[in-house]
Amino acid sequence: MNSLDFSIIQQAWPYLWSGLLFSLALTVAAFLIGMILGTCFALVQHFEIPIVSQIVRAYIALIRSIPLILVLFWFFFLVPIVLGHLSANGRPIPIGATYTAFITFGLFEAAYYSEIIRVGLRAVNKGQFEACQALALSTYDTYRSVILPQVIRVASPIILSQTIILFQDTSLVYVLSLTDLVGAASKLAQLNGRLVEMYLAVALVYLVISSVTSQCVASLRKRYAFTGAHR
Amino acid sequence: MLQQRADRPAERSPIVVVESLVKRFGSFAALSDVNLSVAKGEKIVLCGPSGSGKSTLIRCINHIERHDSGRIVVDGVELTDRMADINSVRCEVGMVFQSFNLFPHLSVVENCMLAPMKVRGLSRSEAHDRAIGLLRKVRIHDQANKYPAQLSGGQQQRVAIARALCMQPKIMLFDEPTSALDPEMVKEVLETMVELALEGMTMVCVTHEMGFAREVADRVLFMDRGTIVEEGDPDAFFRAPRTERARSFLNQIIH
Numbered sequence: 001m002n003s004l005d006f007s008i009i010q011q012a013w014p015y016l017w018s019g020l021l022f023s024l025a026l027t028v029a030a031f032l033i034g035m036i037l038g039t040c041f042a043l044v045q046h047f048e049i050p051i052v053s054q055i056v057r058a059y060i061a062l063i064r065s066i067p068l069i070l071v072l073f074w075f076f077f078l079v080p081i082v083l084g085h086l087s088a089n090g091r092p093i094p095i096g097a098t099y100t101a102f103i104t105f106g107l108f109e110a111a112y113y114s115e116i117i118r119v120g121l122r123a124v125n126k127g128q129f130e131a132c133q134a135l136a137l138s139t140y141d142t143y144r145s146v147i148l149p150q151v152i153r154v155a156s157p158i159i160l161s162q163t164i165i166l167f168q169d170t171s172l173v174y175v176l177s178l179t180d181l182v183g184a185a186s187k188l189a190q191l192n193g194r195l196v197e198m199y200l201a202v203a204l205v206y207l208v209i210s211s212v213t214s215q216c217v218a219s220l221r222k223r224y225a226f227t228g229a230h231r
Numbered sequence: 232m233l234q235q236r237a238d239r240p241a242e243r244s245p246i247v248v249v250e251s252l253v254k255r256f257g258s259f260a261a262l263s264d265v266n267l268s269v270a271k272g273e274k275i276v277l278c279g280p281s282g283s284g285k286s287t288l289i290r291c292i293n294h295i296e297r298h299d300s301g302r303i304v305v306d307g308v309e310l311t312d313r314m315a316d317i318n319s320v321r322c323e324v325g326m327v328f329q330s331f332n333l334f335p336h337l338s339v340v341e342n343c344m345l346a347p348m349k350v351r352g353l354s355r356s357e358a359h360d361r362a363i364g365l366l367r368k369v370r371i372h373d374q375a376n377k378y379p380a381q382l383s384g385g386q387q388q389r390v391a392i393a394r395a396l397c398m399q400p401k402i403m404l405f406d407e408p409t410s411a412l413d414p415e416m417v418k419e420v421l422e423t424m425v426e427l428a429l430e431g432m433t434m435v436c437v438t439h440e441m442g443f444a445r446e447v448a449d450r451v452l453f454m455d456r457g458t459i460v461e462e463g464d465p466d467a468f469f470r471a472p473r474t475e476r477a478r479s480f481l482n483q484i485i486h
Contacts, residue, residue: 131332133295135346135398136321145345149336 008194009201012185019184020205026101026180027167033106034166035159038113039148045114046121056114063111068104069172075104076176097176109166116158120151153221160217164210181205246271246402246433247292252301254287254457261287263457265301269402274434276444276465279454280480285437288454289404292435293324306401322350325395329407331387333379339390340366340375343397351398358397365393369423385416389423396427403427405436439484441469453477 009016041056063071076097084092095103124147132142152159171182179187181202189198247269254262262284269275277285290296292303294310294317303310305320334342343362347353353361366372369389371382379387388408395403405424409417421443428434428447438444444451444465451468453461453476461474472478 125330125332127328127330127332128334130295131328131334134293134321134324134326134328134395136318136350137346138318138349141345141349145349146334150334153336 004197004200005194006197006201008192008197012188012192012198015188016181016184016201016205019179019181022173022178023167023170023180023182026105026170026173027163029102030105030109030166030170031163033102034109034113037106037110039117041110041114042117042121043143045118060111060114063108064115068108068169069175071108072100072104072172072175076100097173097178101173101176101178105166105170109162112162113159116155116162117151120155121147123154124150156217156221160214164213167210168206244271245269246306247435248302248304249288249292250302252288252291252303253299254284254291254296255299260457262291262298265457265459267452267459269433269435271401272431272433273449274428274432274447275436276448276451277435277437277454278439278444278451278480279460280483283454284457285454286406289326289406289435289437292402292404293321293326295326318350322398323401324404325398325400325402326404327388327391327395327406327408329410331379331384331391331411333387333391333394335379338376338378339371339382342379342390343394346394347397361397362393365396366390368396368426369393383416384412385419388412388416388420392420392423392427402433402435405434405438407437407439409438409440441465441484445469453480455480 041060044056045053047053079100080092080094083095084090087093128146128150129142132146137146170180173180174183174186185198185202189195245268247267249265249267252262252265252267253260265284265288267288277288279285287296291298292305297312298310306323308316308319310316310320333339334345337345340359340362343366344353344355344358347358347361348355363372363375366375369392371386371389371393374382374386374390379390382390392408408424409420412420417440421440424434424436424443425447434447436443436448448465450462451465452459453468453472453474455476461468461472461477463473468477469481472481
């Protein structure tokens with residue numbers, strides 16, 4: 001292994017591409033599940049719904065104190081057993097690596113997004129709620145049309161950086177023997193012995209995707225900014 | 232103007248009735264035994280030192296503050312804890328806040344369209360037409376597509392007035408609408424309020440703008456420590472207040 005040979009990347013590209021698609025699909029799915037569930041979690045706590053809000057708080061505290069890789073393991077090995085106990089014949093019901101990955105990442109990210117939204121909700125000026133009351137808006141319309149859009153906009157930089165972390169974390173699916181971009185690269189690297197080229201190429205892909213996303217969001221924010229002397 | 236006053240609005244049917252109203256914040260009595268009757272078309276100015284309960288009183292009228300005891304009847308509907316009652320009262324009562332409270336993520340015209348569409352069930356185009364009409368009335372329709380942060384304080388407050396009017400309320404409450412404004416912007420907001428008053432809107436205004444009170448108010452109520460201490464004709468009140476508390480308050484605001 002003397003000099004770098006990047007022609008290997010070209011040959012490996014179709015396989016890497018399918019790995020990348022899996023990473024992106026997992027990121028998008030976990031983002032959607034996480035945001036929807038996380039918003040619900042945040043609202044449950046915001047409204048201080050008895051019992052449910054305590055359960056949600058405990059869940060978030062638990063998830064946030066455990067490494068994602070452990071959660072993946074547990075989910076993969078324990079949930080089939082639990083499901084088995086719940087079913088009639090008592091035998092474990094496998095849910096498969098792909099489902100495990102999508103569900104676990106969604107549930108895991110929900111805890112983080114929920115904290116972001118919860119803090120954002122607290123940051124909304126009390127006058128906004130009063131204006132909604134004075135206009136006779138229902139609680140649903142108040143949150144749907146006035147409060148949450150402001151929370152999402154204010155919190156979007158933090159939501160974005162959490163999502164970029166999520167995108168990078170998707171490489172952990174190797175513990176479930178799933179092949180994402182990193183997994184595809186390392187498998188090929190071991191086959192052809194071109195570790196450096198492979199990992200450089202993969203790092204470049206992550207760099208490009210993460211920085212392009214950041215740029216897009218920054219310019220979107222500029223266009224739809226409502227900052228300034230608002231009261 | 233004097234002729235209009237001679238036709239005492241107080242003798243017409245009341246649209247807001249407040250009886251023995253009590254509101255506490257913990258052990259502090261913000262309102263103790265307040266009675267008030269507002270006739271249809273009447274313009275009332277509420278004044279008094281800060282903490283006297285004037286804002287709390289008008290915030291109870293549309294149930295932004297929940298009262299502890301007493302009765303509030305707005306346009307024949309008694310305010311109870313039932314959401315249906317609260318909403319039917321809020322539909323008839325518009326409110327303008329000291330800090331405008333426009334929705335920063337919506338354009339000026341969208342601010343005005345939201346509640347008519349969601350609450351009154353107007354279609355998008357109906358709500359848009361109504362919003363533009365009322366923005367024209369407050370002379371700000373040329374800014375309809377801007378966002379609140381792009382407007383001056385006075386313009387924002389006029390948008391807030393238009394937004395409240397889009398619900399076609401029977402009563403308008405103003406909670407120190409000019410207190411957060413730079414002096415040169417106070418006039419444009421007061422002019423809008425005077426126009427509204429001349430059109431016959433029922434108005435309850437918490438304000439220390441004496442010129443406004445003199446020009447449009449039918450009655451001035453002076454509040455102190457949670458009760459209405461003095462009420463009367465604005466000219467008489469500002470020229471010769473009867474109570475010592477009102478006298479010392481007026482001395483403080485005129486310098």
